[in-house]
Amino acid sequence: MTTDLKQRAMDAFVDDHLELAVDLYSQAIAISPTNAELFADRAQANIKLKNLTAEAVADANKAIELDPSMSKAYLRKASACMKLEEYQTAKAALETGASLAPEDSRFTNLIEECDQHIAEETGDMQNEVSEEAPTEVVLQEVVQPETSVFSEVTVAAAPKPKYRHEFYQKPEEVVVTIFAKRVPAENVTIDFGEQILSVTIDVTGEEAYQFQPRLFGKIIPDKCKYEVLSTKVEIRLAKAEPIQWASLEFSGQSAVPVRVISSATGSLRPTYPSSKPTKDWDKLEAEVKKEEKEEKLDGDAALNKFFREIYADADEDTRRAMKKSFVESNGTVLSTNWKEVGSKKVEGSPPDGMEMKKWEL
Numbered sequence: 309m310t311t312d313l314k315q316r317a318m319d320a321f322v323d324d325h326l327e328l329a330v331d332l333y334s335q336a337i338a339i340s341p342t343n344a345e346l347f348a349d350r351a352q353a354n355i356k357l358k359n360l361t362a363e364a365v366a367d368a369n370k371a372i373e374l375d376p377s378m379s380k381a382y383l384r385k386a387s388a389c390m391k392l393e394e395y396q397t398a399k400a401a402l403e404t405g406a407s408l409a410p411e412d413s414r415f416t417n418l419i420e421e422c423d424q425h426i427a428e429e430t431g432d433m434q435n436e437v438s439e440e441a442p443t444e445v446v447l448q449e450v451v452q453p454e455t456s457v458f459s460e461v462t463v464a465a466a467p468k469p470k471y472r473h474e475f476y477q478k479p480e481e482v483v484v485t486i487f488a489k490r491v492p493a494e495n496v497t498i499d500f501g502e503q504i505l506s507v508t509i510d511v512t513g514e515e516a517y518q519f520q521p522r523l524f525g526k527i528i529p530d531k532c533k534y535e536v537l538s539t540k541v542e543i544r545l546a547k548a549e550p551i552q553w554a555s556l557e558f559s560g561q562s563a564v565p566v567r568v569i570s571s572a573t574g575s576l577r578p579t580y581p582s583s584k585p586t587k588d589w590d591k592l593e594a595e596v597k598k599e600e601k602e603e604k605l606d607g608d609a610a611l612n613k614f615f616r617e618i619y620a621d622a623d624e625d626t627r628r629a630m631k632k633s634f635v636e637s638n639g640t641v642l643s644t645n646w647k648e649v650g651s652k653k654v655e656g657s658p659p660d661g662m663e664m665k666k667w668e669l
Contacts, residue, residue: 310340314349321353329353344375351384355391364388365504366520368401379409386418392522394502395425397529470517471509474592475556482527482553484543485596486519493536498543500529503558505545524553539599615642625650 317332333350340346351367368385371378382405389398399422406415475484484505488496491509499506503526509517523545531546547553619630625646633643636654643649 310336310343310346313339314346317349317353321349321356326353326357330357330359342374344371344378344381347371347374348378348381348384351381351388355384355388358391365392365501366506366518369499369506377408379405379412379415381405382408383412383414383418386422389501389504390418390422390425392503393425394504395422395429397501397504398422399426469519470515471519473519477547477553479550480547482523482545482547482556484545484556486541486543487539487596488517488541489539491536491541496534496536496541498534498541500527500532500545502526502529502548505543507541507543509541521557524555524558525549525551539596618644 313332313336317329317336320326320329320332330350330353333346333353337343337346337350347367348371351364351371354364354367357363365385365388368381368388371381372385375381382401386398386401386405389395389401399419402415402419402422406412406419409415471486471488473484473486475482477483486507486509488509491511495509495511497506497508497510503523505519505521505523505527507517507519526548528546528548532544534541534543615630619627622630622644626644629643629646629649633641633649633654637656640656640658641654643654
């Protein structure tokens with residue numbers, strides 16, 4: 309069945325029926341979700357359809373994840389990134405692909421093309437910096453425009469995303485928060501491109517969540533990081549340039565960015581772009597922290613949380629006492645008094661009605 313769908317998809321692609329090809333590849337992927345070839349081929353169809361960010365790059369990344377030795381998957385990713393002017397990310401993919409297929413001259417040619425674009429961008433950036441005169445910091449609270457599109461064609465409303473997300477920014481970074489509660493860290497996959505953020509939250513038994521915007525400005529992938537917390541996923545994007553982002557996502561109609569120059573005379577509060585300028589972001593952050601602190605847990609989870617809080621606030625002697633007593637007593641004693649347990653071995657103390665046993669291996 310998969311082979312038949314793949315052949316029909318390839319025929320549709322050759323005949324330039326690209327949307328049909330994507331649909332057939334999608335049907336084949338639903339049957340064989342671990343087939344890297346299908347994702348790489350669908351990426352190519354999406355590139356020709358100019359579905360670059362959420363589709364082509366995501367498909368290429370998935371193909372690489374499933375088969376890291378597939379050279380054409382890196383070629384697909386690079387092709388999409390170059391069309392997005394993501395030359396650093398494209399070059400990195402091309403270099404990996406070239407090492408897998410050194411005989412393929414396409415990698416060498418495209419790497420040279422990327423180098424030319426990177427050199428041009430670097431030159432332009434240096435010229436902009438040299439022309440800037442030291443001034444006070446210019447921070448603008450930017451309101452995202454609410455656009456309305458009127459058409460005779462009735463368009464179905466976009467489905468509501470599974471998780472809500474917000475962002476705020478500082479001169480040097482953008483912080484994106486995805487409000488996903490109690491998601492295991494191993495189910496969260498985040499990739500950073502030159503101007504692409506790719507977030508996948510795939511929990512067993514639930515529909516996968518994907519958030520893959522093309523960003524308003526460029527970032528430094530190596531300096532970006534994220535943290536999975538109990539109530540949210542917090543992502544920190546390191547800006548490549550100290551400019552004010554008018555929105556999180558890139559738009560062809562985005563306003564001219566305002567350069568932000570750090571002031572030596574004091575620190576500034578981060579700005580919080582929003583469609584509602586009266587929204588109190590400080591209050592929102594405080595509420596999230598309060599929710600984390602007051603999170604209701606039951607049984608062992610509540611007890612473990614209590615002990616973690618004690619340990620986090622304790623001094624060095626108290627921590628040593630807790631570790632020593634817990635290990636030596638086989639988990640039956642937890643003391644915070646180092647003077648009491650530091651000079652002797654802590655014997656186990658089983659609960660009433662139970663007895664300690666030593667197991668010989």
